Amino acid sequence: MTRTAVITGIGVVAPGGIGTKAFWALLTEGRTATRPISAFDASRFRSRIAAECDFEGELNGLTAEESGRLDRAAQFALVCADEAVVDGGLDPGALDPYRLGVTIGSAVGATIGLENEYLTVSAGARDWVVDPAKAAPQLYEYLVPSSFAAEVAWRCGAQGPVATISTGCTSGLDAIGHAAGLIESGEADVMLAGATDAPISPITVACFDAIKATSPDNDDAARASRPFDRTRNGFVLGEGAAVFVVEEAESARRRGAHVYCAVSGFATRANAYHMTGLKPDGRELAEAIDVALRRASLPGDRVGYVNAHGSGTKQNDRHETAAVKRSLGAHAYRVPVSSIKSMIGHSLGAIGSLEVAACALALEHQVVPPTANLHERDPECDLDYVPNVARETGLDTVLTVGSGFGGFQTAVVLTREPV
Template sequence: MSEGFGNNDQVEVRRVAITGIGVIAPGEPGRDAFWSLITSGGSAVRRISQFDPSSFRSQIAGECNIEDDGIVIQEFGDGEDLSAVDRSIRLAVAATDEALGDAFDSGYETCSTSDRIGISYGSAVGASQRMVELYDHFTDGGKYWRCPLGDKNEALFEGLLPSTLGACLADRYHVNGPVAIVSAGCTSGLDAVGQGAAMIQRGESHIVIAGGTDAPLLPITVASFDAIKATSPSNKKPEEASRPFDAKRNGFVLAEGAATLVLEDLEHARARGAHVYAEITGFARTTNGYHMTGLDNEGAELADAISKALLKAGIKPEQIDYVNAHGSSTQQNDVHETEALKKALGEHSRHVPISSIKSSIGHSLGAVGAIEIIACVLAIAENLVPPTINYEIPDERCDLDYVPNTARRAVINGALSTASGFGGFQSAIVIENPKRRDEII
């Protein structure tokens, strides 16, 4: 099964511009700090500080250096206090404030009650942190099965619903248009941006707030990944634990974060004199129906998603100048992705620079796909490929150019970002320099 968007011969579609970006990634907050970290070869992975991880197999994570009271707290909607919502929503708000401030001089006040403004946001585990905290509080650490009835525990219900994220963002930014929440595991952030672009192409919105967020650093999440041995146990040297495509990789590093992109109809953006960073020109997703957590080594479904995204963008593999790989640092995924790139890009796969920024910031589940799209946008803007750090020992099964350890200068007019998630979800998106796109069209 596959799905995507892009140009075709029958229907003229609107072009999708990226006019604002905001990032709250592991390390210091903000897009400038994020870009500096991933291009300098730094790492934001450390021992978990949000709770005592001593009893767990994997005790490390990519943590954002931003306390809850460091995220702007304002009342929104009917006066609800932002401090009462889950950290994942607060991270999303911080990223979105930055993105809208980047796109519009007046920030989020630009988003009025227009029904042409929409939201498409992704999250893998939603407001689980707040829900667990509240349940623990109201049941005296799980001593009671049922919470006592009362107004103060209604937030438990809000924590249960993935739509709470969309409702909070819509309230804060005065959005009355379409709001969609995507929860497809680790592809959620990328899928939400692709879906937001499709909303513009179909004419549903002329501006879409798109991105992904997750704050999964709590015991139950760490325990869940421990149970299937998906995360790295390299606790003694946290900054070296995430090592995509390296022969000694032993699992991914859990992380938190959020990223927002302001997507806009290109004609609308140019009419108001907006700065256009890049365009989203192709998106596709597939599923493999293979296994809940396992992957085969062939990469056929991811290759199919990549090929469809290129087809919808109307470009050849040779026009991709950089691949931002999912590169999770698990044994299975990195082999699977390498094979998929070979199938989809052919001989070009051996020449194009490929890197995984998860080596620096870890894997923030439903957020990381959106964060990686912003890495592509900045790579196009700066003509700089961020490296895959901690790459020391080549794996004969992963034999492409992974830009080891040091950033590389390159002319980047077209970038490809991929995502792969438990359950067999496979996604790909194409981001291009608008000047080249003008020439193509």
């Protein structure tokens, strides 16, 4: 019997609102959550804007101990997992724990926890020889990104496959693809899968300042993220998380679960070319799209919406536009394409899972979210990018793609019904 992975529960922490309903409302209203950084004094940086989450762990179901011990990204993951389990009507305690697994993606792990602890043990970066006696007991948990998956597994009692996926900005897509593969192969029946990142910290901002990847439009934060626009000049850093209940379709049907969509195709490729550079022809991303569609047994003209990586850098948007044309041919000019990074920024490893959440909700509500801040057409980006206003349309198949530093390229095909 063919096994198919479906999504039956969604949990979201995102800029502009906590929870799936707030996330979807922001996207469909075309509102932006980008603003001046408030998490620290960013006055000395080139890019001083970000899409921050208004989040406090204890106000979102965490205990005081969890809020004090866990890195911000780990807190995001737990809150999302809790929402996904409730949304999916799942009772983890009633499941065989060896058939329940977890995959959590993250690009930069516990960046905030590590940076803060370094300042503590080095007397504010003054001392080369640090004092380990000043370190928090959980410092090791900040060092290893696998702690995120472990925390979620402990939360739900998962004793099946548990893994952390770290492939840069495609981590969130790859975590879901990996989970779907485990369902299809029979190694698990239910997975909690998604990604989390909380990278808004001095070290991260400095990293992207160094390569001038982020937008310097500090005086116009709300419109700084403008993918596919002729005037775009870099991405806006974000943070957040999304976690899903991914389970075998027949099992979901038997328990009467609501199915948002099926994970019908997944593929990932690398360009073996450059850490940050992209070839303009989009060949490697097109290859990932082609393979994902082939695994879904669907032709390109069945795609009703492309959720773009759409980071807002000059080269990414050109590369991605070329890849969609290469894979979908003439249909590329008929299919709506949009980037939610225009509204919630780029949360690195987490963004792929947030984009899957947007796609699942687009299929659920038959609405394509817009690309905000798109006002000036770029001749090199000549597809239908759904400028500024959400669009109601019939949707059966959605393609979401991601591109990450290191040359990672991923495509995921979601369908309303298993194919």
